[in-house]
Amino acid sequence: MKPLVLSGRAANTSPGLEQLGRRLIRVREFSYDGLGELSPFDAPLVAQQDQIDWGSNFGSDLIVLRAAVDQTEEIRKPFVRLNRDFDYLANGDLISVDGRTGRLRTIYRRASRYNFFLITERCNHLCLMCSQPPKDVNDDWILEEVCEALPLIDPSTPTLGFTGGEPLTNRDRFIEMLRIAKDALPSTGLHVLTNGRAFADPQVAKAWADVAHPNLTAGIPVYSAVDYLHDHVVQSKGAFDETLLGILRLKNLGQRIEIRVVLHALTAPRLVETCEWIARNLPFVDHVALMGLENTGYAIANDSQLWIDPMDYQASLTAGVLALRAARVRTSIYNLPLCLIDESVRSHAVQSISDWKNAYVEECGSCDERPRCAGFFSSGRPKFSRGIRPIVGEPQIAV
Amino acid sequence: MARFQAVEAFHRLADETVLLPMSFERIEGGRAVISNFVGDFLTVTDEELRRIVELDVAPGDGLYERAYEKLLISGRSQISRLQLIAARYRTRMAFANAGTGLHLFVVTLRCEHSCPYCQVSRRSADKNLFDMDEVTAQKALDMAFSSPSPQIKIEFQGGEPLLNFELIKKIVFWGEERSAELGKPVTFVITTNLALLNDEVLQFSKEHQILISTSLDGPKDLHNKNRPRPGGNSYELAVAGIDRIREFLGPDKVGALMTTTQSSLDRAKDIIDEYVDRDLGGIFLRPLSPYGFAIKTKQFARYKTDEWFEFYKTGLNYIFEINKAGKHFPEFYATNILRRMFSDRPTGYVDLRSPAGIGLGALVYNYDGRVFASDEGRMLAEMGDRTFDLGDVFTSSYEDIILSDKLVDLVANSLTQCAPQCRTCAFEPHCGADPVYHHATQGDEVGIKPLSEFCRRQKNMMALLLDILDNSPDEAAILRSWI
């Protein structure tokens, strides 16, 4: 499966578009119902030649053309014409267009279960396996754009993710953004991937809790129950202590917390102990996610330190999940093909890889479990386990 | 490309590592168990113990990691460690905030049995002398419902409480009325030998969701020997009663407790078989109580804790076999300790906690209106020792009783958190203060623990469970399945 392209360049743009600068656009198809009032951010998504009149009279200062609309001579308005990669765009989706460069980014797809906003590329960690290597640049405009985008999102969207970098880099503004989300999307589950250190400051924890969004979760990585092992993975001395303090402060205020453990050669050796420790010390967390490694970003550079065949930690993963389950901690396994997970804990596996980046291999063709399997990341440079084998007929135990 | 630092860059200097609060106990085989402040255990060799205590550990040596994960060591400047311990301790001790939840009503002292270890019952004596009256019952209810506990449980005791079933019915009605008025849920339990179980009792129990708790000491010969009554048919009546309750009220509405006597000690399997056959869902292999006739008749002195412990081990092994054969059948003494070892949920068991459950966890309202800190305390009073007599329902309020110097002293003096020996004991987080026992056996509510059979039993139990958890994976899995 070819992954979706989320950013790229317009096929062509009208002269004069550059004056519009960077613009957030919610596209509207020819028949657009059920999305409430039009807003100044709406622009028509002209799908075929005979919709040009409709588009021109839409009342927006800009129109968006699908790739198929290739005769543009008579169009009098500034336009941006998409290339084929963006054919998936549909009613209510959000894109950001830079009029000067013709660059496009898809910000939100109504049809996707996996809408994630990248808030900033800045981070106070430098994780050895970071899939989104941080950059130390001022990119506050991204957060501003998200603040602008949130009210345009379909309020029936089930979940939205916020990631980075570290979303709480600009703490005050990010919490302000959560307030906007609370007003615009009160019933959407908000999931923020943060390293949790900001919550060591009681005021930040308090401000977060005071947003009082009914379904707001902080997803916080804890890679080990031993201080220096966690600090090494995130490349920041003192991280473990501050993250733990943040978790305790946040939970003391009754906030929802997910613990995230990425599985690789540095975390796998003490995986059982880590899970037992979470079960014993943090049984109050709302969810634990044990996650296969995405071989992209820094993970490729640090391959020699990080790569481990999931078959080599399969037994520890099983024991770890069982320890968490015994403590009644809700536990999921993400990003691992089902055939690499012992049958006794396979029910914890979630088809987690975002829809625009999962893929399967030849063996999967004959596998009964494929509809439930997370498969592989198509992003980065996937590495394959020796344990990949189709699951057929009676459930079998992977060896 | 970013510059990454090697793991050594994140190690701490040796002199920045500090010890967290811990206790240890040496066990067999040159080893020791270390427990942290909230009762997580780590089993180590004596040499490893020395290294931890002297902080002769360093990142990467394996022992540092084990000790760190078990909250035994910390970085000097780390804040989260003590916060974590504090949060867990607060959770574990939440029971101390709850107010008295269990209220025992001794509705009569009369009984038609004449068990040798029971010293409180009266046989066929005058009704008016040994039955609780309505005024007393109302006053006792006043006191029970003034407890700040969010819900209360009322347990009817005797003597044989069914000899005063008329009063039980009234207390249930009144209790339900007050419960509705105050929005405080109430549940009822009747503790009975079942000899007087009849359709009226069953029907009433069904209508009011009353649980029945009874005694079953083992197979027929043993039970009937322990529990003489006219006709010598205590066992027959008990098992017939259990079956009727299961059928009429449901299998989860009846529980049985055994009393261990000298004659039980070589009968562990027979006793357990009896509980399996009656499908009672588990068994509590109880130690013999040292109170009452048991002390007077010197029955208690006839065998020591070690003999009981052999009985317990035989029983536990047999119970493992039953579980291995596919039947979920827990032993509740172990289960109670295991729950505390594996979770921070506050203990709901009033007999084994510190601060002790006397008064704070349970109050006993005697037939004559006197209020006792525990059922054993009431038995001691029958023998002339009024240490645990806290007042009466006519002239004292709940607050008077709970805040009385007498109770406060008894509880405060016996805290395992600061009692000699207990304070430094590795098992303290899962043990409990038993001021009544230590008063009864040593004349001192604190107790001299090295001479205490209670302490010896507790240490034996916990060391046994830890040994199984560490060294016998199959049995350990069974123990975990009971939690």
Ligand code: SF4
């Ligand atoms: S063979 Fe493919 S589809 Fe089947 S479990 Fe393995 S990875 Fe998933």
Ligand code: SF4
């Ligand atoms: S009674 Fe004994 S086992 Fe219990 S805490 Fe005290 S010293 Fe330890």
